[in-house]
Amino acid sequence: MAVFHVINRxxxxxxxxxxxxxxxxxxxxxxxxxxxxxxxxxxxxxCKIRVVEGEFRCGKMSKAHCPPxxxxxxxxxxxxxxxxxxxxxxCMPQPAAPLAEQTKTKP
Amino acid sequence: MKKGVMRPGHVQIRVLDIEEAVxxxxxxxxxxxxxxxxxxxxxxxxxxxxxxxxxxxxxxxxPGCDFMGFKVVDEAALVQLEKDLVAYxxxxxxxxxxxxxxxxxxxRFTVPSGHAFELYADKLYxxxxxxxxxxxxxxxxxxxxMKAVRFDHCLFYGPELAAVYDIFVNVLGFxxxxxxxxxxxxxxxxxxxxxxxxxxxAFIHHEEKGKFHHASFYLETWExxxxxxxxxxxxxxxxxxxxxxxxxxxxxxxxxxxPSGNRNEVFCGGxxxxxxxxxxxxxxxxxxxxxxxxxRQLNERFLTVLT
Ligand code: FES
Ligand SMILES: [Fe+2]
Numbered sequence: 001m002a003v004f005h006v007i008n009r010x011x012x013x014x015x016x017x018x019x020x021x022x023x024x025x026x027x028x029x030x031x032x033x034x035x036x037x038x039x040x041x042x043x044x045x046x047c048k049i050r051v052v053e054g055e056f057r058c059g060k061m062s063k064a065h066c067p068p069x070x071x072x073x074x075x076x077x078x079x080x081x082x083x084x085x086x087x088x089x090x091c092m093p094q095p096a097a098p099l100a101e102q103t104k105t106k107p
Numbered sequence: 108m109k110k111g112v113m114r115p116g117h118v119q120i121r122v123l124d125i126e127e128a129v130x131x132x133x134x135x136x137x138x139x140x141x142x143x144x145x146x147x148x149x150x151x152x153x154x155x156x157x158x159x160x161x162x163x164x165x166x167x168x169x170p171g172c173d174f175m176g177f178k179v180v181d182e183a184a185l186v187q188l189e190k191d192l193v194a195y196x197x198x199x200x201x202x203x204x205x206x207x208x209x210x211x212x213x214x215r216f217t218v219p220s221g222h223a224f225e226l227y228a229d230k231l232y233x234x235x236x237x238x239x240x241x242x243x244x245x246x247x248x249x250x251x252x253m254k255a256v257r258f259d260h261c262l263f264y265g266p267e268l269a270a271v272y273d274i275f276v277n278v279l280g281f282x283x284x285x286x287x288x289x290x291x292x293x294x295x296x297x298x299x300x301x302x303x304x305x306x307x308x309a310f311i312h313h314e315e316k317g318k319f320h321h322a323s324f325y326l327e328t329w330e331x332x333x334x335x336x337x338x339x340x341x342x343x344x345x346x347x348x349x350x351x352x353x354x355x356x357x358x359x360x361x362x363x364x365x366p367s368g369n370r371n372e373v374f375c376g377g378x379x380x381x382x383x384x385x386x387x388x389x390x391x392x393x394x395x396x397x398x399x400x401x402x403r404q405l406n407e408r409f410l411t412v413l414t
C-alpha cells in the first residue's frame with residue numbers, strides 16, 4: 001500500500017496519508033489540527049482547502065461547497081479527497097462569521 | 108392554544124449517496140426501510156411509529172433537509188390551518204395525495220427562516236413494527252444497531268426567529284417550552300412543542316437561511332445512548348460530541364453525522380412541559396452550558412457545521 005505525504009504550506013504541518021485515506025482523516029489520526037474538522041462527510045464545507053500540487057481522487061462532495069468552478073481551482077473538501085501522489089495544500093479563509101456574530105439576532 | 112397540529116410526522120433528508128445513507132439509517136441507527144418510489148426516494152420508520160414512514164431519504168448534489176412535516180388531527184383541521192396560514196400571508200403549496208407514497212395531501216409553506224414545512228392529515232397506518240396490535244410484546248426482535256425508538260424532532264438554523272415564533276405559536280398552536288435570550292432580551296434560540304416533549308422543533312438564530320442542524324431520534328435510556336456511542340466507534344462513524352447532557356431540555360445525547368454530513372442525534376430523557384408552564388430560559392452568556400451541560404463550552408462545530 002502506498003503512503004503519501006501531505007504538506008500544509010499555510011501552517012507548515014506535514015503528515016502521512018495512506019492510500020485510500022482521506023486527507024482530513026489522515027490529519028486527525030496524527031493529532032494535527034491544521035484543517036478544521038466538521039462533518040467528515042463532504043456536506044458542511046468546513047474542511048475546505050486548496051490543493052496547490054499533486055494528484056488526488058475525489059469522493060462525493062456537496063455542490064454548495066464544492067461547485068465545479070471551485071474544483072477547477074483545486075478548492076476541495078479535505079474529508080473527501082484521497083491522494084494519489086504527495087500533496088501540497090493550503091488553508092482557505094473561513095467564510096463562517098465568528099461565534100459572537102453567529103448568535104446575534106438582527107433587531 | 109392547540110390548533111390541531113398533533114406531532115412531527117416526517118422529514119425529507121438529502122444525501123449524496125442513497126445506498127450509503129440507507130445503510131447508515133438502517134444498520135447503524137436501526138430504522139426500518141418500508142418503501143422506495145420512482146424518484147428513488149427511500150422511506151424509513153422507527154419501530155414504535157404507527158404510520159408507514161417518518162424519514163425520507165433523497166439523493167441530491169447537496170445534503171440538507173428538504174422539509175419537515177407535521178401530522179394534524181384530521182382533514183377539517185388541515186383545511187382550517189391552511190386558511191390560517193394564507194390569512195397570515197404565507198404562500199401555501201398543495202402537494203397532492205400520493206406524491207409521497209401512501210401519504211395524503213400535504214400543505215407546504217416556507218417560513219422566514221428559510222425552512223419548508225408541511226401539514227398533512229393522512230398517512231397509511233401500518234402499526235408498530237414487529238409487534239402485534241393486541242397483547243404486544245415489549246419490543247420486537249430483529250432490530251439493528253441503535254434501535255431508534257422514534258423520530259423525535261429537528262433543529263434548524265436561520266434568521267427571523269421572531270417571525271417564525273409568530274407562525275408556530277399563533278398560527279400553528281405550538282407552545283414555547285425553552286428559549287435562549289441575549290442580554291437585550293432578543294430570543295436567539297426557541298424550542299417549540301405541541302406535546303409534553305420539550306421540543307418537537309427548535310430554531311437557533313443564524314444569518315444564513317434554511318440551514319439544517321440535526322434530525323433527532325429517541326432512545327429509552329442512558330445505557331442505550333452509551334451503546335449508540337459504542338456503535339459509532341465500531342462503525343468508524345463521524346462523531347460530533349457526546350455522550351453528554353444538554354442544559355436546554357436536560358436531555359442526554361450524542362451527536363454524529365450521516366455519510367453525507369447531515370447531523371443526527373440520538374437522545375434519552377429530558378424535561379416535560381404543559382401549556383401552563385412558563386418557558387425555561389437560558390441566558391446567551393451561558394450558551395455553552397445550555398448546549399453542552401458538562402463541557403460548559405460550545406465546540407465551534409455546533410454553531411457552524413450545518414447542511
Ligand atoms: S468536514 Fe464537512 S465537508 Fe469536510
Ligand atoms: Fe436535538
